């Protein structure tokens with residue numbers, strides 16, 4: 689079979705709507721700071737979306753509103769047909785730092801969301817699933833180890849398992865690998881792609897890296913500041929699965945250039 693024949697068709701933007709944001713706005717400081725203005729978006733099942741923009745253009749605010757961690761000042765957010773009014777079971781989140789509890793072993797950290805949600809008996813029942821997840825990210829044998837004995841990349845892999853244990857429909861990712869060195873980051877990005885493709889998860893990633901946005905996404909959202917808004921949607925029509933060697937192709941280079949041209953110069957300061 690040729691390499692081209694092994695490639696799966698583009699997924700994502702063709703799927704059914706999962707998240708719908710309608711004219712979302714957010715002000716802070718009693719209306720004096722407009723962090724977001726008039727953001728309308730539809731994210732489709734299985735799609736990978738990345739948001740990129742200069743510091744202060746509202747990326748984290750948008751993610752927090754989608755997560756139900758902060759309410760919008762205007763507009764509406766629905767997920768799987770229901771309004772997002774607070775944190776939800778069908779949303780998984782991951783942040784820049786692994787945020788594992790140092791006094792719990794790796795597997796106890798992975799099981800924590802189940803324990804909080806359904807109690808210790810349910811967590812015990814979910815143990816085989818947690819072991820299976822840890823094995824898929826290469827952490828077999830590290831189940832009983834404490835976070836202090838894990839490398840940064842291993843801790844982030846454990847965090848991915850903790851996010852996936854509740855089987856969320858959407859993954860909200862706020863620069864999850866930015867604290868890792870470049871090699872670990874490349875590896876984790878490919879892991880993330882594999883997991884999202886296998887589970888048909890919908891992912892929304894905040895990043896400062898144009899290359900990372902392009903290699904992972906079906907669609908890149910370019911944000912601009914003052915007021916924070918989504919200025920452009922750039923579809924990424926590279927075939928899947930993506931591979932790291934695609935970064936040397938002219939098509940990849942052209943997409944990076946196109947996005948770079950749309951960003952404010954402050955994005956690179």
Ligand SMILES: Nc1ncnc2c1ncn2[C@@H]1O[C@H](COP(=O)(O)OP(=O)(O)OP(=O)(O)O)[C@@H](O)[C@H]1O
Pocket residue numbers: 716717721722723741742743744745746747748749750916
């Ligand atoms: N709690 C808050 N109170 C007041 N202003 C805030 C608050 N949170 C964010 N802002 C302001 O809202 C705007 C958007 O901030 P946000 O953190 O969403 O931007 P960002 O694009 O994620 O930035 P960065 O890339 O630096 O993380 C900024 O002007 C910021 O100063």
